[in-house]
Amino acid sequence: MNDFNLHTHSCFCDGKEAPEKYVKQAIDIGFHTLGFSGHAPLPFENTFSIKNNDILNYCNTILKLKKKYKEKINIFLSLEMDYIPGISWDFSVLKNNYNLDYSIGSVHLVKNDNNEKLWFIDGPKAEIYDNGLDEIFNGNIKEGVSHYYNQINNMILFQKPDILGHFDKIKMHNKNRYFSEQESWYKKLVKQSLKLVSEKNVIVEVNTRGIYKERCNSLFPGEDILQQMYMLDIPITLSSDAHHPLELNKYFEEAKYILKNTGFKNLMYFSDQGWKKQKI
Numbered sequence: 076m077n078d079f080n081l082h083t084h085s086c087f088c089d090g091k092e093a094p095e096k097y098v099k100q101a102i103d104i105g106f107h108t109l110g111f112s113g114h115a116p117l118p119f120e121n122t123f124s125i126k127n128n129d130i131l132n133y134c135n136t137i138l139k140l141k142k143k144y145k146e147k148i149n150i151f152l153s154l155e156m157d158y159i160p161g162i163s164w165d166f167s168v169l170k171n172n173y174n175l176d177y178s179i180g181s182v183h184l185v186k187n188d189n190n191e192k193l194w195f196i197d198g199p200k201a202e203i204y205d206n207g208l209d210e211i212f213n214g215n216i217k218e219g220v221s222h223y224y225n226q227i228n229n230m231i232l233f234q235k236p237d238i239l240g241h242f243d244k245i246k247m248h249n250k251n252r253y254f255s256e257q258e259s260w261y262k263k264l265v266k267q268s269l270k271l272v273s274e275k276n277v278i279v280e281v282n283t284r285g286i287y288k289e290r291c292n293s294l295f296p297g298e299d300i301l302q303q304m305y306m307l308d309i310p311i312t313l314s315s316d317a318h319h320p321l322e323l324n325k326y327f328e329e330a331k332y333i334l335k336n337t338g339f340k341n342l343m344y345f346s347d348q349g350w351k352k353q354k355i
């Protein structure tokens with residue numbers, strides 16, 4: 076296999092194992108490249124991100140592995156950065172401070188500027204999504220989802236991530252309960268964000284985690300959106316968002332089949348010479 080994964084979480088954040096275990100597994104399954112992207116520290120208590128006093132240790136650990144295994148695999152240092160307006164650290168500050176190879180920008184917490192509260196849309200529990208929607212957006216799904224895509228748009232405009240993480244994550248706990256992805260208001264929001272993605276030349280990741288964790292029955296982004304991305308010539312990468320070494324290439328073969336059928340020819344990956352294309 077000639078695969079790679081740029082979106083990997085270890086025990087430094089909410090992943091399960093020490094980074095070296097992922098490296099060994101990646102070599103075993105024939106990866107040429109592995110990028111670590113722990114959740115970037117946030118300026119408030121939370122259960123998923125790297126702690127402020129642990130971030131240098133994280134960086135040093137990955138850099139040591141990069142050296143140790145350089146004959147066998149290319150290892151890169153990154154962070155999955157949350158964008159929460161007025162709260163999260165600036166992506167460029169994180170990238171410069173920790174000398175990162177690339178950045179992944181994601182929205183997991185949607186801010187309502189009217190009450191300053193945060194709606195957590197990720198994690199295994201749908202109740203948290205449901206209760207958050209009620210409490211923070213008065214149960215108004217259009218409001219909540221609009222805020223989500225608006226936050227994505229502002230992240231693209233003002234933070235300029237190299238990779239946009241799980242573009243339509245907001246659908247995960249919806250499961251057609253609050254809205255259909257075919258409704259015109261939803262499609263309009265997606266279209267607006269894709270236009271911005273295309274203008275700003277951001278790489279969109281095709282993320283398989285929702286499917287293999289059985290939290291969702293489509294990729295992030297789903298096939299309708301992938302079709303539009305193909306028409307807009309948006310560059311993509313394929314990632315598993317692995318939280319365990321055995322997840323590193325989960326659902327990759329199926330995803331590549333879907334991508335090829337959509338028309339995509341290449342995946343983007345990071346190298347010592349910067350971004351490169353690889354045939355699917």
Ligand SMILES: [Zn+2]
Pocket residue numbers: 155181183240241
């Ligand atoms: Zn994420």
Ligand SMILES: [Zn+2]
Pocket residue numbers: 082084155316
């Ligand atoms: Zn992630």
